[in-house]
Amino acid sequence: MKTNPFNIGHSHPVWLPNTMTWLYRQISELNSHCDNYIYCEKTENLDVFPIDRLRCFSEYPTKTKIRDRIIKRIGLSNGLNALVYAMEFDKINLLHSHFGHVGVTGASIAKKLGVPHVVSFYGMDIHKIPKKYPHFAMKYEQMFADTDRVFCEGPFMAKSIIKLGADPDQMCVHPLGIELNKIEFSPREWHPGKALKVLIAASFRPKKGIPLALEALLAVSKHTNLEISIVGDAGYDSDSLREKGRIFDFVTQHEMQNMITFMGFQPHEELFNLAKEHHLFIHPSLHAADGDSEGGIPVTLIEMAATGLPVVSSTHCDIPSLIQDQETGWIAKENDLNDLISTIERAIADVAKWPLITKNSRKHIESNYDALKQSKKLFEEYERILNAK
Template structure:
């Protein structure tokens, strides 16, 4: 029997009801193999009582034939386009990205910047709360003219839209109630494969996907100061993008190619 773990089933489910811990204990005894996305998730599963020898790390594979490598360059107008793509959930950390963006805009009003957010609330209480935070920060930093909210879109349209952007931001966090990414957001894998530098956090298995200083930058969770600092560095150093994009593409091809995983 083979079981795959993804995130919620490790970070939230076992802590909601003691019955799940008993069920997991039985599953760990009877199961032959347990698949996880990376080393961080492996450690979490071991803490739940799974025998280490039964755990196999299986990276998520993406279809690289559908994700063309596109070197990022600034056009003559100097516009640098930043991208966020996720649902409006606390663990995605979108407010921290907007706060960092707002600080960069505030300290460097001469920069021609635009932030696109693809995604939305699912209508639930958590999503609506995050949406309110997002709109409040846009208002706080007077960003309404440089933040585009595009909502959800089909995956193929998202990949096309992403080509128009230069830097991908995904500052995931562990939530106030213990939820986390488990592994790493698939969007990070896809955007790195597309040739975009990534700005993210040292969260779950993200450091296994984004090689800090090579395919992007990682900061601690909720560290807006360093998030803004690294964002500014990427914006002001477009000549770094090509090498980061090439490294990211080659790394994803080697470790997250759906034809190999």
């Protein structure tokens, strides 16, 4: 017997890259409020991100896929009739597109179905996609016209999306949540004279600022004994592989091999285990040359701060909503090497304040970034939209 009042469709091309734990969590937490259906073009990491009600286009009959591609090629439709049929069969009440460029197609599908459409922006869709594909400016304009609500992670991101053409009344600031009930809070202690264990955890992409972090840590290492662990790796795309080359070249050129351990991608649970062994987390995000950005706040930054790990980051995008300097962490000017060096040194000098600052940080996260609270708020937005129809 059906207990949840609504069927919500979620559209994302791939279910699910290993760096998108945050999206898995967001949708999984919604299951106590509504029935959620995933629509994608291909799947990966299903052992890590198992999900009920998964509809994958690549698994549809070959005849259906060929027909849709032909129809798309000759311009009679967007070529996604199979997804429309699947959503009709599932009796979807509302379609939620994840990422702005996904919403371009999602808005068209929702219009065909006669259901409300909402879209969430996450970062690359705000600056990188429009810069690389200028024609998306017009596509976004049409999408906004056919969309009921636009979700984003913070006020900086909201302003950026409004510049793309969204109506301010469409915007809903909705920070991503983390599983606080599973994250133990343990304030760190470090004694000057001992090795300071620094953790960096991010995919190897220019927006993560890893080379900048290493250059700053190299300067700090002249007077502080550092042990640096880097969790993460490159993806398969050329931009990510180039960034990996930059990182390794810097380490080799400056003979930092003895102070750095590259750990590759690690399971989510193992990252939390590693966090317990470190004293300081560094994440100096920045706007990449190709326009890529965090958009809002890196979820890993929220998670690491929630463990009680002191964090140093930058004024990039909505990070200042999470980190207030010397209150909930330490924050440097974006892409400013000298200020990052100074900020790391301030964080080290403030070791006596770590217990208070990390306690403030955890309290702030509990108030604003709890996945259970955020999933309820997201469902309430769905409910408002559906009840208004």
